Amino acid sequence: MARAWLLAVLLSCGAAQAAPAVRYCDYPVYPPISWSDGKQVRGLAPTVVKAVFASLGLDVEVVVLGNWKRCLMDAAQGRVDVVLAYRTPEREATLAFAEMPVLREEVAVFYNRQRPLQVDKLEDLKRYRGGLLFGESYGDAFDQIVARAGNIEWVSDSRQNFGKLIRGRIDFIPYERRTGLLYIEHLPGGGDLRALPLTLAVDHLRLAVSRHSPLAARMAEIDAELQRLTNSGEIERWLAESEATYRDMIVQPESRP
CATH class of the missing domain: 3.40.190.10 (Periplasmic binding protein-like II)
Structure with missing residues (x-):
């Protein structure tokens, strides 16, 4: 037993x-x-x-x-x-x-200060080339504008994306403000990158x-x-x-x- x-x-x-x-x-x-x-x-x-x-x-x-x-x-x-x-x-x-x-996260627009953007509202981004990671979504309004304008280049890596922004191959990156500011602190060439006051979305x-x-x-x-x-x-x-x-x-x- x-x-x-x-x-x-x-x-x-x-x-x-x-x-x-x-x-x-x-x-x-x-x-x-x-x-x-x-x-x-x-x-x-x-x-x-x-x-x-x-x-x-x-x-x-x-x-x-x-x-x-x-x-x-x-x-x-x-x-x-x-x-x-x-x-x-x-x-x-x-x-x-x-x-x-x-x-809670706030989505900002990152850009290169050597190539300033004239952006006051979401629709203004249609004039510029943006970069996103595969699978990213920043709300229905942004997604619809991206789909209509066709001005987004998709990549799989944040370093690649921010590198393109530094070199002028794209004009902006939508990115969570806290994460983006932390990420560019020690990124080579990141000293030229800034975040617009505009908030794309709060999610x-x-x-x-x-x-x-x-x-x-x-x-x-x-x-x-x-x-x-x-x-x-x-x-x-x-x-x-x-x-x-x-x-x-x-x-x-x-x-x-």
Whole structure:
């Protein structure tokens, strides 16, 4: 009887250990939200995701793909469970979004001061060439203008995009203001880059779960934990720590920002 009980305990422990980890997809080019130190993904996003699912008793496996569009496609098709993204009607068809946001973000227009822009409203951007990362969206109004004007060049890497802005190959980059200002601080040639006072959009970064994932049935628990982390000040503290860590690290050359 004792041996049978022990065997049952060992089997149950083995089954618990064999439970698959939550697959979280990140494209780490948005410090302090997420970036790579060459060995692992760091920043606010992976910290929040790991904390939320730890509260549900689940481990997290971080998946890094070639561009942000790949992350969204894999989440839509159920190959990964979780991403952090802006909520749009198109994405809601395949992703369940938490109601409690992780972070409020302000989208600005970055430009090269050697080639100033005359922009007072969103429509004025149609006169200029812009750069975006594959899969990025900055709201329905912006997306519709981009589609109509056809003035956007798509790339997979932020360094490539900002490099094009520095060299004058494009005229502007829509980018989250906090992230963009931090990113160009130590970017070679970044001293000529500025952000317009114009705010393209104010949006919220949210935890989103693939509707193919069993985790989609646990959104109430996910929202409750996000609420707790927000109320306790943990998310705000992690954001400040992420900014400080990135500034400390970027002083030394890294293989990938």
